[in-house]
Amino acid sequence: MKGTKKNTAAMVYDLAKPITDDVGVYLWDVRFEKEGASWFLKVIIDSDEGITFDDCEAVxxxxxxxxxxxxxxxxSYYLEVSSPGVMRELRKPDHFExxxxxxxxxxxxxxxxxxxxEFHGVLTGYDDGRFTIEADGQEKEFVLSDCAFVKLDDDIEF
Structure with missing residues (x-):
């Protein structure tokens, strides 16, 4: 039946989830992406306390x-386990929540x-592929499918 086969990222997610649960970290995302001539399997983990090298190794x-x-x-591919970083991309409903x-x-x-x-603001809500931000005292609604990306906007100065 067409459309029932899981893609690679979804299959890896299912394998990685019990491991991340055992390690005590949150499985943020799994991506299988081609960069240049190489494929990368990116397993992105997170924790309230932050992610350490040991956490990445334990997964x-x-x-x-x-x-x-x-x-x-x-x-062939490269397995990469990492933190989502400060400007993490929000792609799934639980990311927004x-x-x-x-x-x-x-x-x-x-x-x-x-x-x-481009818009900067405070994320105020998410529901079924739509989200709202507040910027300059006004609320603006977006449809996720209209977005190139939505990322945390952490104004870090170096």
Whole structure:
């Protein structure tokens, strides 16, 4: 039946979830992406206390073993386990739900009716593929599918 086969990222998510639960970290996202000539399997983990190298290793080693055993990825790839970083991308409903009240940067695929493509504001809500931000005292609603990306907007000065 068409559309019932899981993609690689979803299959890896299912393998990684029990491992991240055992380690005590949150499985933020899994991506299988081609960069140049190479494929990267990116397993992104998070924790309220932050992510350490030891956390990444505690997920990477057993996951690598499971991936070798299951052997469902046809091409060669690099396994990368990391933190989502300060300007993490929000892609899933639970990402939005845990980040309500945080500053976000929204970039649209196409400019809105006023010709604007980028918005900064506080994430105020999310429901079924739609989210709202408050900026300059006004609330603006977006459809996630119209966005190139939505990221936490952490004004870090170096």
């Amino acid at each position: 990477s080693r057993p996951l690598s073993t499971l991936l070798d055993e299951e052997d469902f990825i046809e091409q 845990v980040c309500i009240g945080d500053d976000v940067l929204v970039k649209l695929i196409r400019p809105d009716e006023a010709g604007q493509r």
